[in-house]
Amino acid sequence: MIFPELIVNSVTWVSSWSPYLQFPVLATASESEYAPVVLTGVLLSLVVIYLASKLGGELSRMMDFPPVLGELVGGVVVGASALHLLVFPESGAIATDSVIMNILQFIGNLSPEAVTSVFQSQSEAISILAELGVIVLLFEIGLESDLRELKKVGYQAAIVACVGVAVPFAVGTAGLMFFFHTPAIPAIFAGAALTATSIGITSKVLSELGHLKSREGQIIVGAAVIDDVLGIIVLAVVASLAKTGEVDILNVIYLIVSATVFLIGSILLGKFFNKTFVTIADKLQTRGKLVIPAFIFAFFMAFIGNAIHLEAILGAFAAGLVLDETDKRKELDQQVIPIADILVPIFFVTVGARVDLGVLNPIVPENQQGLIIAIFLVVVAIIGKVVTGWSVFGQPGINRLAIGVGMIPRGEVGLVFLGIGAASGAIDKPLQAAIIIMVILTTFLAPPFLRLAFNKQSGETEELVEPADLIG
C-alpha cells in the first residue's frame, strides 16, 4: 500500500530506460502490463473457489449428502446468486460486479480500463482452469471405469442404461418443447442432462448402504458405467448439434458414428498403445515419469476430441479407459487423485457460480415459468430413471425399485452437461437454473430414497439393516 503507483508505472519505466539499451526492447508492454494483477486476481479467485468447495463439500458430507453437491452449492453462494466474489463476463457481469475486482482495484489503485482488462483475463484464466478440471475429472472417471466389470453384469446393466437414457431424454425434450415451447436446441440439452447417472455418487451411496456387492448394486454400477459412456456420446452429439444450430439427422448419425468410432477405435488402438505406454513409463527415470506420459496422452486425446468437433472430455475419458487397462493403473490412479483434487473443484464451483438462482425467485412474476420448468424436470428425472428397474428381466425377486432409484442421482455428470451447455451459450439462464435444481434435487433425494427402497426389501427378506450402518 506504500507504493500504489508501482504497478501502473511499470510501463513508464520500461520505456524510460529502453533508450539506453544496445538492443531494442521487443516486448510490448500492453500485454504483460497487468500480468501481476491478473495473477493476484487468479490467486484470490482460487482461494475463494477452494474455500467454497471445502466448506460446501464438508457441510454436505456432514448432512450425509455427496460432497460434490456442496461444492456446487458453495459455488452458488460465492457466485452471481449471492456473494458476487466469482462472476463471469459471459453471464453479463461487468468488472464492477466482481468483489474480487473491487479488492484488486483498491490494492493496486487501477484505472477502470485496467480493471476491465484484468477482469477479462482473469475470467478467461479461471475458465481454462475449470475446463482442465473437467478434462481431468473425465480422465479420472475413465480410469475408474472398468470394461471387464461390464461383461459380468452383461445385458441387464446395458438395458437399464439404455432405458435410463432413452426415457428421460425423450420425455424431457418432448415435454419441454410441447408444454413450454422451448426451442429444439435448449430442449435437447436439458433432455441430455436428464440422461446422466453419476457413477461416483451412485457407487458411494451403495457402499455406504452396504449394497455395493449385491445383485442390485452390481446392476446399478454396471448400468452407471454404460450410462457414462452413453451420456458422453449423447453430450458430444448434443454439443455438436448446438454448434450447427439445427437438428440435422445426417449430422446426428455422423456424430454418433464418429463418437462411437473415436471411443471404440481409441480403446482398440489402446490395446497396442497400452504396451508402448508401459514400456515408455518403465524406461523413463525423471520425475513425473508416469503422470506426464499419461497427461500427454489424455491432453492429446482431448485435443483430438475437440479438433474433430466432438468434445475434449470424450477424448480424456477414452484416454482414461485405455490407461485403466495397463499394469500402471493403480499407481497412476494414485497420482491423478491430488491433481484432480486441485483442478476438479474449480469446475464444480464455477458451474455453481455461473448460475444465477435469482431467476427462480417465485416472487418475481417472470420467474414462475422457470420454476415450473424446474418442477417438470425433477418429475421427469425421477420417474424416467425409476422405470428402468422394470426393464430388468430374468431376475426373479430382484428389488426393481432399488435399481431404478439407484439410477436417479445426476451428480457431476449432469453438471458436466450443464457446464458445457452454459459455456456454449445453448442454455438460457432460467433453464440453467432449472437444470441445476434438477441435479441438486435428484442427487439430494437419491440417498434417502435408496435407503428406503433397500429397507423395504430388507424388511421383506428379514435381512434388516442397522440404522448405524445407514448413517456410517
Next chain:
Amino acid sequence: MIFPELIVNSVTWVSSWSPYLQFPVLATASESEYAPVVLTGVLLSLVVIYLASKLGGELSRMMDFPPVLGELVGGVVVGASALHLLVFPESGAIATDSVIMNILQFIGNLSPEAVTSVFQSQSEAISILAELGVIVLLFEIGLESDLRELKKVGYQAAIVACVGVAVPFAVGTAGLMFFFHTPAIPAIFAGAALTATSIGITSKVLSELGHLKSREGQIIVGAAVIDDVLGIIVLAVVASLAKTGEVDILNVIYLIVSATVFLIGSILLGKFFNKTFVTIADKLQTRGKLVIPAFIFAFFMAFIGNAIHLEAILGAFAAGLVLDETDKRKELDQQVIPIADILVPIFFVTVGARVDLGVLNPIVPENQQGLIIAIFLVVVAIIGKVVTGWSVFGQPGINRLAIGVGMIPRGEVGLVFLGIGAASGAIDKPLQAAIIIMVILTTFLAPPFLRLAFNKQSGETEELVEPADLIG
C-alpha cells in the same frame, strides 16, 4: 474437417434461436465465441510442453545432467529459437509466427482476427499456468527445506551462503555496468540471477556422488537452503526495484525489512497456524482434505506476497516452510509431487521457449556484445561461488574446493530470476540469453567439476571412490 464452418458459425446460431426464447440471452458471444478454440490451443500447447520437458529431461539425465536443464533446453527447441511451436506475444511474436496457431487456423478455418484473439487468450492462459507452476515449485522447495537442518551446520553454512550471494552479485552487477555500460536495473537483475544456488540440483548431485552426508555435503546443503531464502529476498528486492525503475535506498531497506518480516513473521505465526492446520485437516473427511487446505494457505500467502508488492513465490515458499513443520509434512509432500510434476514443467519449458538464442549467433556482428556478456557472466558465476569455500573457518582439512564448486549450479532458482525478469520486461533479449547460457553452463559444469573436486580429496585421503559409484 467435415464441418469447417461450425466454429465460426457459432455466433450466428446463438442469435438465430434467441428470438424464440422466453428470456433474453444475456451471454455475450464475443468472449465465449472462440472459447473451444482457445481450449484446443491450450491442450495442444500443453502436449508440446510436456513432450519437450520429458524428452529434454530424459536426454539430459542420460547424459548425467540434471533433468531440469533438459526441460529448459526442450523449451528452447520448441520455442522462439527453433521450432516456433510455443511463442509469446510479449516477446514480439504475432499469431502467424506460432505453428500451433497455424494448425488451429487450418482445423477451424479461422479468420485472421479470430487467430489473433485466440493467440492472445491462449498465451495468457499458458502464462498463468506457468506462474502457478513456479508458485507450486517454490511451495514444494519450502516444504523440502528444513529449518532444523540449518541449525546443525550453523555459522559455516550461513557464511558460505552470504559470501556466495554477495560476491557474484557485486562483481556481476558492477562488472556489467562498468565494462558493458548496462543500465542499473538489468545489471542488478543479472547480478541477482548470479546469486542463486539450486538446492535441488546441488543435493541431487551430492547424493549421486555419495557425499550428501559428508561434512562438505552438509555445509553445501545448509548453505544452499540459506541461499534459497536469501535469493528469494534478493529477488523480491530486485523485482520491486524493477517496478519503480530506480535504485531507491529507502525502498531497498523497506523491501528487505518487509520481505524479512513477511518470511519470519509468517514462520512465527506459522507455529500457531501449524496446529490449526493439522486440526482442520484431521477434521475434514472429503477428497483433497489435506491438499486443498494446503493450497488455500499457499495461494493465500502467494496472494498476500503479490498484494504487498513482494512476490507471489515468496508467499508460496513461506507457506511451504510453515507446513514443513507439521506432522502432515510427509503425506502432503507425497501429494504435492504429482501436482508439481504437471505444473512445474510448464514454467521451465516456457522460460526456455521465451528466450531467442538467435541473438547469440556469433556470425551476426551485433550479437558479439551479447556473447561477450555471456562469457563474463559464466566466469563471474563460477569464480564468485568457488571463493565461498575459502570463507569456511575452524574446519581443518575440509575440502574447500568441493564446497565452492558445490555452490555453482544455478538451476531452477536462476531460472526463476530469469523468468520473472523477462516477464517484467526488465531484461532485454541478449541479456536474457546470456543469463540462460550462464545458468545452463554452471549447471552442466557443476556435476563433473564436483566429481573432480571430491576425487582429488579422495585420492589424497586414500578414500577412493569407485567409478561405478560416480555414474550411479
